[in-house]
Amino acid sequence: MKALGIVVAVVLVSGTGVAAYTVYDLAASYATENTVELEEQVVVPPDIGAIEGGVNLFVAGTDACEPEFAAIFGDRCSGSDSEGELNDVNMLVHISDAPRRVTVISFPRDLMIPIPSCDRGDGSTSSAMSKQPLNSAFYAGGGADGGGLSCVVKTISQLSGQSIPFAAKVTWGGVINITDAIGGVDVCVQGGISDPLAGLYLPDGISTVSGTQALAFLRTRKGVGDGSDLGRISNQQQYMSSLAKKLVSENVLSDPATLYRLATVAIDNITKSSSLTNPLTLVQIALAIKDVPFSDIVFVQYPVNGDPDDPNKVVPNYAAADQLWAALEANAPLELTGKAGANGSVVDVTPTEEPAPEPTADPNATAAPTEAPAQDAAVLPNSISGSTAAQTTCSVGNLG
DSSP: OOSHHHHHHHHTTSSOHHHHHHHHHHHHHTTTSSEEOOTTOOOOOOOSSOOOSOEEEEEEEEOOOOTTTGGGGGGGGTSTTTTOOOEEEEEEEEEOSSSOOEEEEEOOTTBEEEEOOOBOSSSOBOOOEEEEEGGGHHHHTTGGGTTHHHHHHHHHHHHHOOOOOEEEEEEHHHHHHHHHHHTOEEEEEESOEEETTTTEEEOSEEEEEOHHHHHHHHHOSTTBTTSOHHHHHHHHHHHHHHHHHHHHHTTGGGOHHHHHHHHHHHHHTOEEEGGGOSHHHHHHHHHHHTTOOGGGEEEEEOOEEEETTEEEEEEEOHHHHHHHHHHHHHTOOEEOOSOSSGGGOEEEOOOOOOOOOOOOOOTTSOOOOOOOOOOOOEEOOTTSOEEETTSOEEEEBOOO
16 A cells, blocks of 8 residues: 555656646645645745755555445454554655656555654644654554644654655555555565465566555555565555556557546545645646656665564664665665565565676777766665665565
8 A cells, every 4th residue: 555646646747848837727626625734845936947955755554444435444444443543654755956857665564663742733742752653643643634644744754854744645446446546556576475464465476556556555564575674565556656657658648538547536536635735836846757767766664673672573773774764865776685585575686787888999999078977876785675776576486
């Protein structure tokens, strides 16, 4: 259920002027619906050009039991805790300043961190907590009817030291609707998946998933790697990379009718911060990323260590995280040294390219101008797993 809404909403407007202004026209109709206020929110002046400077946008995926979809999720939506809503998916999308790069950092739901005091949206404030799982922040902040999204953003901002002026939330039902509108995404599985708990059964190789099956793929934990939440995050990143490439390669962005349909569904299924209510702001963000190559769109997991107090939880690896934040601050290209997927969940299967033959030198040719040296890459520690959108990855499936 990884950040699907915002990826569609932003990527859809990132390719062409037609796309951008189609979404502008549509978003204007929904500008004030489904919005929340963020604490200490900064208003970005709208402009017709790309947004200036770097951008941080947070996306939460929540497990709301919406009536029209509750029957799909069994005990989760029929038990005593069915009224609650947790932020089980947490992503920070960082768009750097020139040169533009996109880094998507996923934070585990079971990450044990301090939760700050939050405005609950009803005039009350929640109490600060010194060590709680990240996925409790939405509920602590007052949930969907209060300051839930704002509290999650505040928690991540405190953890990362990053200012986060934009945020969005998508539910299980939102993911189903959006993936149906997309028409399916190809995912790669090695060995096949059989996960009765998630309701997911996929054969070895490439499968096209949409609707409830796509959501099952994004939710499956036992079906990939070692069955951990860290493995699930890597599985979700494979999906998001494939989605981004599909939207571009199939020329969705140049087809106004298809674009309008997808944008309508995305906007209807996203709860956004009030800083995103001006449709020009969405266009500004889109213009900032429209020319970013796949090699500079990087998906990484926030680095963690095991929690000494609970084997089922994790705690921040602050030393490794500091290196990540420093690299983003320097706007350096990222060099990944860790595995493509955490806990044996995803493998890199990018085809190896044959080296091009060296051209024969022409002794009479005029010397080409010397190119400026490339910026040195920031080498991330191997405790940070991840991949780029330029890579081809496959999930390592389990058959039970």
